[in-house]
Amino acid sequence: MAEYNETEFLICIASRLMADKTTAFIGTGIPMLAASLAKKMHAPNLVPAFEFGGVGASLQKLPLGVGDSRTFHKAVLAAGICDMMETSARGFIEYGFLGGAQIDMFGNLNTTVIGAKYWPPKVRLPGSGGANEVASFCWKTIAIMRQHDKRRFVKKLDFLTTPGYLTGPGSREAAGLPPNTGPYRVVSNLGLMGFDEKTKQMTLLATHPGIKVEQVLENTEFEMLVADNVTENKPPTTEELRILREQVDPDKLYI
Amino acid sequence: MAEYNETEFLICIASRLMADKTTAFIGTGIPMLAASLAKKMHAPNLVPAFEFGGVGASLQKLPLGVGDSRTFHKAVLAAGICDMMETSARGFIEYGFLGGAQIDMFGNLNTTVIGAKYWPPKVRLPGSGGANEVASFCWKTIAIMRQHDKRRFVKKLDFLTTPGYLTGPGSREAAGLPPNTGPYRVVSNLGLMGFDEKTKQMTLLATHPGIKVEQVLENTEFEMLVADNVTENKPPTTEELRILREQVDPDKLYI
């Protein structure tokens, strides 16, 4: 079996979550690599959408930002941010990818400030970016958390930047968000999580090779549910790694 | 003095109202001919704007509708209706031209129904079209009424399609319309009217050659004010008529 690093594995797991012939809002970093890998593996007709206007880019070369020229190279559309956000508001974007400094049991995310005070804050993070639109409008959102620990998988966010299931079942709808949307998966360096259909709580679905269920729970501050049948994620295949390294990111910008 | 018909005279009067280096919302018919004539006479840098997207067209050939290809021939912009209406909402369009089946003393217009009942109506007219945006947003609107009589210059409109000064001073602002806007001139086959600064009532400013003040008043159902110094409109000049007939509408589509 080929050796691989954590980032490569995260990319492969995220990539496998992307279905062919669907649209996905792609953010900078791992989602870009995952989308590019997916298009070259099982999902050649995946349609990447970038928030500043590109839809259906070839992803032959890896974009460095959500607005750069590679996000609309050989695309079918190069529009603007309003059109993209509104397209997602109208229900045309299936998947959305998110990240954050903190995530809670309902999949809510913090990318704004660390510490109890909003201003002046202890640590000022980037802000929402497009995450609110992605999380409000895409049908299924997938959060990617590179570091699974108690400071990041927290009981209470310092700031709720981006909506997951808010305070639990029915609360998205009560807040006015569109029905039948919300967090779908969380990928971390320890495992793959979903959300319980009834309680909307984060639920461990699969661990990475060599990782025990207990390890995931110990590194999570909130009470993580565990699926009846926790499986093990398959490690990257030789083919995935080859394409990732040779075609997706040959310049080693990310991996 | 050259002979001319009423339509030609109306066009000349409307044309003279158009200032050089300003923007004007141009509707089908007389405003198009007037704008075209103005560009060839005293206002070469008049910028015609058409509600479906064209701005700055050459008007070398006369458009037949507010969206046809002549409304954006050699134009600086060919956009869409929302951009145009919003441009006027933001205060970028100086003049607007309107017409109607009925007008009242405050310059309100009816182009919707004739008769007391909205539905089913005695006579169904075209509807507002873009007139509401023109009359709400342009700084100065000019109404063109081809037939000046008591059925058209009425005490009470059957339907208030398009706002003039509504019920008098301050009522536009009270209704929520932008300040410092409203009817500026009315051109009819009998004369040229403005609006009293204080009372916002329609006021006779000038009569056409051979028309007496009394004739205008007799053909107006409401009480028309009369300016202290009613002048006589100058008939079309030979040059105006030549350009109008030879260059503006050589195919005699309108005149």
Add this chain to the structure above:
Amino acid sequence: MKVLESGVAELFAKPDPYEFREWVHKNKSQAMTDKLMTEQEAVAKFVADGDSLGTELYGTVRAPISLTREIIRQGKKHLRVAGQGITEIDFLLAADLVDTLDITYVAWEVYGISSILRRAVESGRVKTADWSNGAMAWRFKAAAMGVPFIPVSSMLGTDTFKYSAAKMVECPFTGQKVCLLPALFLDIGLIHVHRADKYGNCQIDGISGFAHELSRASKKLIVSAEKIIDTDEIKKYPEHTIIPYYLVDAVVHAPFGSHPGEMCYLYWRDEEHLKTFLEESKDPIKTKAYLDKYVYGVKNQDEYIKLIGMDRLKKLQSMIGGR
């Protein structure tokens, strides 16, 4: 921010973006699939009796009239029509397929009022709600934005407002009175474009009217195109795509699809044909005869083109202005 005034008209379509989202998600594919079909297939498959229907553009400009003729041939009825497409609306009213009309302006510009509209509305056959041109475009824009309404400062103080289904509120930020226009989500939209690929990616030359807005406000969308182009051409200039494939359900190749209207840079409008139609439209029997000849009497756009004759169409091509 309470409602200060409400227009009295009925809302002929529900301004609910969430219902729209759910419908789109259930019924439309996100995949790029070949959607080329005949006008008969497109209309049979995607237009239903009772649909709310909108067309783009205005007057005789870039009119999806070949599709409209097919709707008439197939007798789709009880339509709730919105939009500003004068030629299409006049035709649908003439064929008595319309129940309700969100009207902004139906008339023939320089040629004056529509006799067909007068008969349809004055007889009480067709119910109306009145709006301005801007308002209708903004209602499509609200739908395109995925929101239930849009505020504007138009229609205030008028009977147009009163006989619309708009509402007036006080802006909670400025205290200004503003008019709220309900979003207009269409069941079916029709747009005629210059070029499309088989997936439905479309390009338009000249003014864009409200193609952006109407295409995004429609649950189902049929585009007809003067020319079908390769997707590589689309991908070369992705900034020229005004309607992306995922909005589109059917692509119909329709040369001269706007005749007797015009298509900028391609052909000028058929003045003679229009004048004849307008003259005949004054009389119900002659109107029927017009439809019999030019709509019911032909099977499709190909036959229509033959009926009009390539000589005449070539002349219209020669009359159109260049850039």
Add this chain to the structure above:
Amino acid sequence: MKVLESGVAELFAKPDPYEFREWVHKNKSQAMTDKLMTEQEAVAKFVADGDSLGTELYGTVRAPISLTREIIRQGKKHLRVAGQGITEIDFLLAADLVDTLDITYVAWEVYGISSILRRAVESGRVKTADWSNGAMAWRFKAAAMGVPFIPVSSMLGTDTFKYSAAKMVECPFTGQKVCLLPALFLDIGLIHVHRADKYGNCQIDGISGFAHELSRASKKLIVSAEKIIDTDEIKKYPEHTIIPYYLVDAVVHAPFGSHPGEMCYLYWRDEEHLKTFLEESKDPIKTKAYLDKYVYGVKNQDEYIKLIGMDRLKKLQSMIGGR
């Protein structure tokens, strides 16, 4: 339709379309006049201390950074900054010219958080209000539409809403809760484009970001352009004009005006330069040294180009992708 909830942040700019209209009418000409000038003239004439300022686009893409450098050289201060132009915001914060920030996202995407932002905000020097990317674009869109607010279904249920200046109401048509975003009218907008004529008619290749919205939301607008073209070229393809002349106050010819950012189809971004800047930006003294060298140390864009060197710029040109 009463207000159910209000964000606690201050509105750093007044969302009043009628004040905007009056200003525009009094201060801007509707005539096509030659507006070509140097960056020094444009900034001196049109940027004032205390202005609300917005820039387009995002990250390092089509960034009006040559104009931003000139603003820093002229020391325009107490700016109230909005928008998503990361390079420009980082530069202005580094030069300590910013009082308030309507923030959506300031970070260097793949390279992570901004040290300059952290120092500026954590020290309490710069006040913030938080919004999402969509919200900020929609706020410009509301301004562009000439309305005081726009409803959206984003930011609901979050602290982002709470620390914004948005409001939540119940939709009077559907009963849905919606978030109302106040329009953001800017005193001064900066946009870098591919081509402009001397009057200010502009064309952009590739994605349009929020150029349409920001240009229309700005009382004063400076555009910088890679290339100045003849008005005949504009008139040949009027559908490609994204910013018409009447919005524009100054046109500045600025080749490589987005460097170290990219310009699609013209030059790729300067990865090496950016990495160095980001490394240096971690330290206040080194940040100052960077500004000393690349901003204060050059008089204008010509000198900046010389400093960077044409060899390097030609290499960036060779690295950009085609169509």
